[in-house]
Amino acid sequence: MSDYATRRRMMVDTQVRPSDVTEFPIIDAMLTVPREAFVPRDRIEAAYAGEDVDLGGGRVLLDPRVFAKMLEALDLSNGDLVLDLGAGYGYSSAVIARIAEAVVAVEDDPDRIGEAQALLTEHGADNVILQEAALTEGAAEHGPYDAIILEGGAEVLPEALGAQLKEGGRMVVIFMDGALGRVKIGRKIDGEMTWRFVFNATAPMVAGFEKTEEFAF
Numbered sequence: 504m505s506d507y508a509t510r511r512r513m514m515v516d517t518q519v520r521p522s523d524v525t526e527f528p529i530i531d532a533m534l535t536v537p538r539e540a541f542v543p544r545d546r547i548e549a550a551y552a553g554e555d556v557d558l559g560g561g562r563v564l565l566d567p568r569v570f571a572k573m574l575e576a577l578d579l580s581n582g583d584l585v586l587d588l589g590a591g592y593g594y595s596s597a598v599i600a601r602i603a604e605a606v607v608a609v610e611d612d613p614d615r616i617g618e619a620q621a622l623l624t625e626h627g628a629d630n631v632i633l634q635e636a637a638l639t640e641g642a643a644e645h646g647p648y649d650a651i652i653l654e655g656g657a658e659v660l661p662e663a664l665g666a667q668l669k670e671g672g673r674m675v676v677i678f679m680d681g682a683l684g685r686v687k688i689g690r691k692i693d694g695e696m697t698w699r700f701v702f703n704a705t706a707p708m709v710a711g712f713e714k715t716e717e718f719a720f
Contacts, residue, residue, distance in 0.1 A: 510551040524571040532601035541594035569704040573675045576688045576701045577650045588638045589654035593619035600628040607645045639711040657712035677706045
């Protein structure tokens with residue numbers, strides 16, 4: 504067993520399972536996908552540290568515990584089409600690809616897109632479509648989606664994203680309020696999003712998902 508395989512098992516046994524993540528497909532995917540392969544070369548030692556990994560440009564690979572709990576909240580099945588917003592170098596999409604039927608991964612950085620494409624191909628995630636676009640826009644042409652996940656913090660969500668969910672579809676988001684964050688799961692019912700609190704977690708704000716300041720004159 505390689506050193507990284509050992510670290511991967513430790514990540515699952517000491518970070519993921521104790522967080523009440525029990526769904527076998529999530530555990531299996533996180534044991535299988537090599538997290539260390541999907542981070543910048545100078546951040547490999549941080550891959551299993553139990554924290555966000557800085558990808559540069561204000562973006563992160565989410566803490567394994569937070570990511571696993573978000574997936575558990577989404578309750579994915581093997582027939583689901585998932586929109587992964589802010590896929591970074593492709594780790595989240597590679598994990599989701601082992602659980603769902605297909606993933607549309609949106610990334611706004613062309614360099615990251617190129618790296619992610621190579622890594623996803625190398626690791627056999629052939630049911631992932633990579634799309635270069637603003638994360639706020641999503642990827643309407645491939646939708647509608649059964650589930651949407653945002654890989655980072657948000658204060659507000661563009662209406663365009665809710666419009667890309669199927670009726671009954673769900674979306675998981677880390678809503679930030681200053682330094683505090685709350686993960687909520689939303690479900691689209693009769694065309695409207697209904698949200699409920701799942702757990703507390705924080706993540707850096709994703710550009711474009713901030714509240715715009717309103718000026719009073």
